[in-house]
Amino acid sequence: MKQKGFDTHLIAVTADPSEAMVRAFLRAKSDGRWVSSDEIARAHKQFNRALKSYLSQADRADVLDTTLKHVREVARKEKNNSIDVENPELYDQIHERGK
Secondary structure, three states, X not given: OHHHOOOOEEEEEEOOHHHHHHHHHHHHHHHOOOOXXXXXXXXXXXXXXXXXXXXXXXXXXXXXXXXXXXXXXXXXXXXXXXXXXXXXXXXHHXXXXXX
């Protein structure tokens, strides 16, 4: 993308898979949209495993966690700069979720 002159900004939003499963169950009860727990676990694991790669490819990035009722900023990358980890403990937890 960079070779074609595009600036990429990744907005990565993650949550603990257990919390995501609870939300999926509640969503299914309210609007009938069901996603299996196995699919949720697989998708979260793959995303969390690939996050470092995604960050290295993006020009800018914001990593957010929505496990709790409020959004927590985990990391940020400004254009052409290194990754600034705002919450190291949560950043490590996200990577552990990818194992």
